[in-house]
Amino acid sequence: MSLERFVKNKPATPPPSADTASGVVLLIGAQSVRCGGAGTAAFVLQRLGFQVWHVPTALVPWSEAFGSCPEVAVQYADFKALIDSLIAAPWLSEVRGVLSAQLANAAQGAEVARLVRAVKEKRTEAKFVCASGARVGRQSSDLAFFEMLTQTLVPLADCMFLNSAELAQLSGFSTDMEQDAVAAARCLGSALTVITSAPALRRNCTANILVEPGQATIVEHAQVANAPEGAGGVLAALFYARLLEGMDPVSAVKKATASVFELVARSVKMQGDELLIPQNQAVLLQPMALINARRIMEAPARA
Template identity: 35%
Template sequence: MKSIFDQRRERGGGTREAGPDRATVLSISSHVVRGAVGNRAVVFALESLGHQVWSVPTITLPWHPGHGAGTQIVPDDTAFEAVCRDLAGSPFALEIEAVITGYFASKAQVEASAGLIAALRRTNPDLVYCLDPVLGDEGRLYRPPEVLAAIRESLMPLANLATPNRFELEFLTGLGAHDNGDLIDAARTLGCPQVLVTSAFAMLSGSIGNLLVGERSAELAEHRLIANGPNGGGDLTAALYLARLLEGQSPEKALRLATASVFEIVARTARTGHNEMALQKEAASLSHPMAMVQMRTLAGAKKR
């Protein structure tokens, strides 16, 4: 059976006002005043590649929490739900061809977003939904249990594409992962046509990988590990991979381009000593990355 992405490539990409190969994307995630994480990274990346983006903030922060405590502005759940209803019922909703979600501040936000995505898909059955489950990293969960459960139960069944990091995949599936074979097995239990696992196991020393798991294939893109790199690489990877698929690129090429862009930007930012990705300065890396990425086709899931 052909996936939505296969069908889109055959049609030559999008057909609406954003351009012949550019979709209008709705992005629902966090907003920071300073920095390049959450919606700041997602919107800039998508717009740099020619996509029109609608942005809904789930929380506003002065900066990434890793830089220190700061005031949090969280929209009232009732107001957030009302905005989602407005969008779902708007005549402009016909323009939306894809949705990407990231950080959520409450269970109600997750459920309202799920309702919005379902409504948009009733209008446009070809709607593409990318779930970037911002749950935690390196053994630490960021969100309370009710938010985590809502993401797993309400959003995951709607996703055409999920982009968890290795820890998030283990949490979502309840399966431990000691190698890429374990990650492939776990990813395929999600029931999602494509799962892009960031921070996968690399085969080259001193490297890290992005593992793309499809129904019958698995591709690993490796690059050198950047010590003390800036935050936001996962947000940027999800946005760029989605953008390349919406352009009509194959999953393998989309993976290579997204991985090369993020590695290039993170490496160049790290060399300057800055603690936020220099997206504006390195915008050329979003559209035409030059970094070399090691691509490998992996065997299918292991027998348990």
């Protein structure tokens, strides 16, 4: 039976492809069976209207917040073959941007860089947001991983996404004060840097800091006791989505921060030991939480 009689107004033009409207985000990161991981970031991006292609780097049963667990990394030969296939794919030009989250090792970083270059060759306006400040299984220090970040991924990144501890490790400078954190971010050389879990001026508060050419903005909100892990990944996905929608960086970080703060607060109130995103997905689109934002008066540049 034909379904045409159920369609009142047939479209005059064919529906838009995935390349129009919101477009495709290429997400690179570890998959967690429970709580967090690339699956969470994918849900956030899809909820805001983006098509998501996921390149897995590792598989873990749960996030590190629930204790140590085995890590199944994608073997280098398999990862390289996957990247080779994507670079050769005829639809690579549909990708509007790349969001890189947790990697399993330094060798994967070189392959990610190769993929990012290929995406930018196909689409020069494509943006690369690197949130790979820590590798999967980050309990142990990995100097080779940090060296890969500073030499390979940071120079390619249009935006770096790091918490204050990761920034201190990468830059070699203190991030205990907001001016110090800004100065450390400028040492990396990325056009945009978002610093999460940054020091706040007000008591019992935490902050995110946006560092961009010529200015730095701090967005503060109250700390939430017993907050579940995974907020950083949600924040990165939301911030990137808002940038791709055309929002300016300050507005993007303010709206993303408000969404994440409200999501965390609601999850704790509902007694969740992980972020309850499906139950509170409305806050991803239109947060109601009030946050404080101000410009940072920067200290003189380091020699």
